[in-house]
Ligand SMILES: Cc1cc2nc3c(=O)[nH]c(=O)nc-3n(C[C@H](O)[C@H](O)[C@H](O)COP(=O)(O)OP(=O)(O)OC[C@H]3O[C@@H](n4cnc5c(N)ncnc54)[C@H](O)[C@@H]3O)c2cc1C
């Protein structure tokens with residue numbers, strides 16, 4: 001395929017911005033348009049459940065780049081006008097306001113939206129945390145509340161619980177797993193995390209699903225568990241995962257199944273690519289389709305897609321990586337912690353909560369988890385990388 | 394080129410060190426970025442620009458001279 005003269009990036013956040021920056025860095029001098037559904041300039045999401053929610057940062061500190069740096073990209077930002085449809089054959093995007101934007105290459109970087117509980121939309125006092133506006137609204141409400149119930153025992157739920165405790169709220173964390181973040185950390189490290197939360201005074205109601213919200217005159221008053229127990233609350237945060245933002249692609253002809261389905265180059269169709277949380281591409285090293293919802297993937301995949309738009313024709317086979325900050329702990333995983341993997345502590349000491357653990361399945365290193373030892377954790381990354389990134393092209 | 398880092402934003406991912414090990418390192422105790430060279434030589438510029446772009450905390454700022 002000949003090199004494109006114009007690129008349209010749909011979704012103006014971490015993934016979309018990274019793609020744009022990489023295109024320019026690699027010398028692309030054609031037209032770039034970034035279309036964003038939100039009215040904000042690109043901002044970063046990880047601080048939303050941490051520094052922005054706690055109030056340590058003013059919201060504008062989460063902006064990804066200072067304005068002069070964005071201007072130097074010489075890209076057109078069309079903000080506050082979500083894409084409403086795509087014609088894949090002519091590579092034309094129609095926006096909610098009726099704009100028609102056409103380009104030689106289209107990058108889909110629309111991320112995920114927060115999954116909600118039935119009836120949540122009609123109730124005051126129930127929040128999700130996906131956007132800057134969400135975080136600012138929740139922060140204001142936490143300041144006026146005493147009892148917070150967090151529904152969801154994944155990374156976001158655990159972070160919101162920690163931040164809530166930091167603000168002095170009475171916090172209960174509810175979810176179906178036996179320990180928090182079990183699917184990302186495995187039962188052993190998830191267990192350590194559960195103990196850590198309990199020590200910080202979080203009430204853990206794990207191992208049981210949530211059956212619904214309880215309300216009084218239009219405002220949430222609690223959460224009902226599947227066991228029938230009711231957890232009273234002044235404010236509820238629902239952190240039960242994300243749904244890929246692909247509604248706007250209905251009828252486009254692209255395959256959307258738990259994300260935009262792509263080949264190992266992150267290509268969804270001729271001249272159409274996907275990046276970040278929304279992309280489900282074929283990972284060569286794992287020989288399986290993969291969709292990652294983490295910050296590092298968004299930027300690295302943006303870089304890979306920019307290269308492929310410019311003709312690199314290379315597969316994208318990263319070592320997955322994410323981190324989380326809860327209380328004074330920074331916990332990170334390079335690779336994955338597969339179910340049933342065996343943990344070996346290879347550095348530091350678990351009791352002092354500073355350690356690195358290597359996870360092996362059938363004797364093969366698959367993931368490295370570090371607790372308050374970021375540098376040492378990275379130094380073990382290679383053992384995982386050798387397995388995940390075979391030198392195949 | 395002048396490079397600055399925002400330690401308060403840095404999440405200790407170490408992505409910058411993987412991309413430009415001559416310019417960035419991490420502290421042993423908490424993994425926060427250490428800038429080894431705030432005015433890197435021309436042969437480092439591409440790597441530094443890439444590091445700034447892929448840093449997952451947007452903690453690296455590059456001012457082109
Ligand atoms: C509160 C929170 C905390 C997090 N913490 C961590 C962490 O500690 N570590 C970590 O590794 N990851 C973390 N993540 C995940 C990380 O932020 C995401 O993986 C990353 O933001 C993905 O980037 P993206 O560009 O793919 O998608 P997004 O950042 O979701 O951006 C998608 C953009 O597309 C826009 N959009 C959606 N639909 C349309 C449309 N139809 N038209 C135009 N624009 C549209 C959206 O408004 C949004 O701005 C966190 C996420 C959240 C929400």
Ligand code: SF4
Nearest residue numbers: 403404406407409448
């Ligand atoms: S890549 Fe960014 S967040 Fe990671 S260590 Fe370097 S400066 Fe810090």
